[in-house]
Amino acid sequence: MNNHKILVFSSSFFIAPFLYLYLFVEQPEFYELLLSVLLLFNFALSVMFWHNPVKRSFVHRIDGFMAKLMVVLTFIYVAFIKEIEYFYKFIFFGVYLLFILMARLSNIFSRKEWRSRKHIFYHFLMHLCGIFGFFIAFI
Template structure:
């Protein structure tokens, strides 16, 4: 079954936070960090779509996709936690989404080790993508 194809769809949603920056944030309020993170999101989109089109575990594209995903997660977390001035409500939402992201990542990893591309693996990976995307949107508000 091609259930993993839903992850191509969710990978395309990585462009939503990027588009938010490009289309709705004025050039004067956008900063170096947000531009850097928006480029990371474009890389996430490209490598994630390439990987999930033909998801071979431990392939070169899998390793590249994983590298950019981890880099983005750490960068956005550090940006929200230590650099950006975020109102407490949005900050709490971001950290809750981050907690969901980490939980879904662990569950995805657990199920992928049992059976690569199993329904459980894909389901939790999809939820991980969604929580990361919404976290990215909140980070750039």
């Protein structure tokens, strides 16, 4: 099955919040610059992994570690550091919860059958939530 190729596509969109920050934010904060550089690594690792998704490979482990690190750092940044309107924080936390739910469902279905339709579907939705969350973090 090549249904995992949609995750190469969705991984490619991790570059969008990075570009948004550098093209449209006049004075990004230090933490935003740091997150954007890490996001660039995430983009490259995710595309590389999903191009040839070998479970538990070195790239899989590094990609997973970097993704988890980004989730935690972005949450800390938006929740405790970034000065942002409460409306956007509320939206971010909603997207964050959806992200966690999609990650959990992706994990459940990947354990049952690696690269199954449900695993790929929920992982795709997780990518979309993550991308949207980064846009909010960089507002």
